[in-house]
Amino acid sequence: MIDLTRQPLSFPPPDEGSPQHVRSVSTSDIEEQAAQLRGWQQHYSQLSSGAFRGEFRELELHGLQLFFETTSSNLFQTGAIQKDTIAIGLPLAYKGEGHFCGEAMSETSLHFFSGKDGFEYLSPESLIMSGIVIQTRDLLEQLTQREAEVVSALIEKPQLVKVDAHSIAALRQFITSISQMAEHAPQALENEQLLHSLGQSIFNSFIDTIVTRIDRDAPRLSNAQRLKLIKDVRDIVVSAPDAPPGIQDICNALNVSRRTLQNCFQVSMNCTPLDFIKIVRLNGVRSMLRHSTTVSEAAAHWGFWHFGNFARDYRALFGKLPSEEHSLLQKKR
Structure with missing residues (x-):
């Protein structure tokens, strides 16, 4: 399991000068938190005691959405992502144990939220979940035929997908640096050419991690x-x-x-x-x-x-x- 005592992300409230491609909110209510993932039809039930604290940041990058969600409490989550959309989750930090669609979380697993069926997620405390959301067609068009066949099979149902340990560690480091950039150098997100390059880099990093098994x-x-x-x-x-x-x-x-x-x-x-x-x-x-x-x-x-x-x-x-x-x-x- 991942147990980080120092939280790698910070989510300051948005202001009038925030780039239009960034949305950042803090919540103290689980229903408000669940509503931040637009199009996911999420429902949260709090299981652990204590006041709930949640944070959410979303970056829109030329057809790709990158999100970071922090939840303080142990939750039971149910939901389903909208049709023709793929979501791949990457936990950055958490404490304790969690289970996704009946499988135990691990450091080497990506969360595939997509598929025809809804998902059930017993999420651990102090969870920082990052991930990408992309249209299925846009994803498959950027893959080779062999890669598209394998990825198509993976996205048929919500599940945990084990990948190479070194690759997923490098992916975590890269995605964490994106959040830090959005916090400390948000002006970079106002440059359209850099946004396109950043979106491609994020997409490639996730796909390269997945295709280590292909x-x-x-x-x-x-x-x-x-x-x-x-x-x-x-x-x-x-x-x-x-x-x-x-x-x-x-x-x-x-x-x-x-x-x-x-x-x-x-x-x-x-x-x-x-x-x-x-x-x-x-x-x-x-x-x-x-x-x-x-x-x-x-x-x-x-x-x-x-x-x-x-x-x-x-x-x-x-x-x-x-x-x-x-x-x-x-x-x-």
């Missing part, structure tokens, strides 16, 4: 084929620096499956394709720092929408903050 027997490439594929991916990234490609974009452009792409980078680079794309972009920023006036100019050119995460990733790769690197490189000119 096509495990994908054909292995030779060393030469892997190096050629890596070069081709780099060329795609460099060709449009301010619009990082999604994994499905790359698969379509290079006519490879997600699993083949994953295997290639795992074997040759010991990283994921998304890690490699980020590394290429960070190197692009470093090269641009020699000539750019500011660090933010170079970061924006290479599509980095969250400056705090960008600075952290830059230092992890190069051993210096981008501001320090910029000063040193400028002195050498």
Whole structure:
């Protein structure tokens, strides 16, 4: 189980300056809380004693909804999501035990709320649930035929879906950083191009986590084929620096499956394709720092929408903050 003593999310009340793509509320009533998930037909019953506290944040990102819901009490939830819609939940933190549609929650399970039948959820205390909501058609159109077949089977009924432990941990870290960005740098959500890029990144991160269980027997490439594929991916990234490609974009452009792409980078680079794309972009920023006036100019050119995460990733790769690197490189000119 996940038991975090420090809550990773904060939900300040919205104000007049909040981006139009963000909705954030706090509640003290379970019925009001249940109503925040629009279209879900939710009903909550409180089981544990004490005053209820709930919070909800919703980000609308070009056909994709990202939500974060915090509930303080142990609840019995029932509901059903609207037709032709898929919802995939990712618990970020909770205390105690929970059961979804008769199955015990675990750190390595995603919640599939979708399907023809309604769901029952005995949710644990201090639950922070994140997730995405997307139209079924929009989701399946972005998958390969094999992926679409497997995902279609998974969404037929509400259930827990076990995935790779490393992948889901990375997904939690990424989704938590999105919430922190929405709180500390909400101005980023006013940029339409960044909203599109962010939506694609969220979609790809969820799908990549799910498809770790798909096509495990994908054909292995030779060393030469892997190096050629890596070069081709780099060329795609460099060709449009301010619009990082999604994994499905790359698969379509290079006519490879997600699993083949994953295997290639795992074997040759010991990283994921998304890690490699980020590394290429960070190197692009470093090269641009020699000539750019500011660090933010170079970061924006290479599509980095969250400056705090960008600075952290830059230092992890190069051993210096981008501001320090910029000063040193400028002195050498």
